[in-house]
Amino acid sequence: MLNKITIDDATVNERVYKLNLGPQHPSTHGVMHFILTLDGEVVISCEPNIGYSHRGHEKMAENRIYEQFLPNPPRMDYLSGLIFNYGYCQAVERLCGIEVPRRAEFIRVITSELNRLASHFIGAMDFVMGLGAYTPFIYGWDDREQILDLLEAVAGSRLPYSYGRFGGVRNDIDQAFCDGTRRFIDRLRKRLKDYHDLVTGNIIFIKRTQNVGVITKETALEFGVTGPTLRGSGIKYDVRKHEPYSIYPEFKFEIPTREEGDCLSRYLVRMAEMEQSLNIIEQALDRLPSGPIRAKVPRFVTPPAGECYFAFESARGAVGFYIVSDGSRIPYRIKVRAPSFSNLYVMTKICPGHFLADVIAIFGSIDVTVPEIDR
């Protein structure tokens, strides 16, 4: 529908202007700044300006021992911090050759899937709020709060968890956590239907999102898009299946995909993924083994000289920790491959030709966290 609007070259100079969207703007999910070139209400170019929440995590890593860096990864992507926390642990475990006890692996899977759910609630419901629907957002906040309560009970904090340890996790989970999680699964299965009634079938929502911000397969490949954003474009790529890590191969779950590649399909993929996460948690709780929760590792690890890359699936896509060790107690270099970085850059390609209001829809549907881009 938007392709009908063409930009008349003769009048461009009189009508074209630049608009700063952000850095302080309620629908930019953090400190995000877009420099938009507009013709009336139509976007000609969109340039994200990043770096407002840069804290230098990669530099910090070069000035502290491996254990001291444990609290840092959750602060990169604060919405799926636990997954980042485990990802860093798993990268160091691969570098040092540490075996993780099975119970710890199960605890990691259960808690990281809970964290993924919490993150998807923000991803999907913040997106809907950006389009003007406030009620679903509060519903999502309610469900997310239940997850945060569960995770707080085991991990001790609500957002920047530092629960993973090299070779396992910090605390064991108890029966109260397992019962609470099962109750939560039952509750959410009922509530997910409410979300679909409230949002998915809504005609205003569909009109705002269908055929808006289409990412084709070719664009996705060129820009290295990953995560639900990619699966909304019909490519079945999930690190949990493609490059199985931890104990994910033992669980049965699907990778939901949609062919359209627009904002609506990205939202639907995210909603479908929530159901799959519930399935994984349920299977893991059923088969939770007993045993130790942490391998015997020295108090301070000293990895051998060498390097390794560990990829894992966060709520936003394929994250990678690339660690280079020179054999000392301090990492030589830690590079984080942030999925939001690549996912955000694709906006420069897909935004032109859309209305200004669609930029908010596209940005919401891609679901980036700004601190992760800036690190």
Place this chain on the structure above:
Amino acid sequence: MSTPGQKNLLEELKNSLTQAVPEGKIEETDYALTGYQLEVRLDQVGMRSVAQAMKDRRFFLETITALDYLDYFELVYLYSTYYQDFCRVKVRIRISREATPLSIAAIFPVAIWLEREVYDFFGIRFQEHPDLKRIINPDDVDYYPLLKTFGKTKFTEEIDDILC
């Protein structure tokens, strides 16, 4: 964990990489230890031919980064794929400190941002980059934060005494 499909893919990939960069050293690595299955080592030229070969084989560019070894830099390119059996390829390119490597932005657009990030943190200038400026740090800073000569704390020198 390698399947027959992966073995074939590895062989094909090695062949096309050998064609693209005959001077490169291509090695198979143990995925369980390193997280990638092929490692390509190169001197300065050849990042474009590798990038084109990877794109022809439907790989996507995961990330670009650099390593500062005080008297030289190493650029690290990581490629992975959506489609075939999983495989990750790491390309390491050794360059001198003054070198201006070629940009691969024309092949993978995401490299525009990734190379800007490398420039921002290491000061490595990419040739033929469409818009090489700082990306995360403010435009007016005069340092490159991830150089080993920048911002080293005393803690790192005394670490063995502290933790002994």
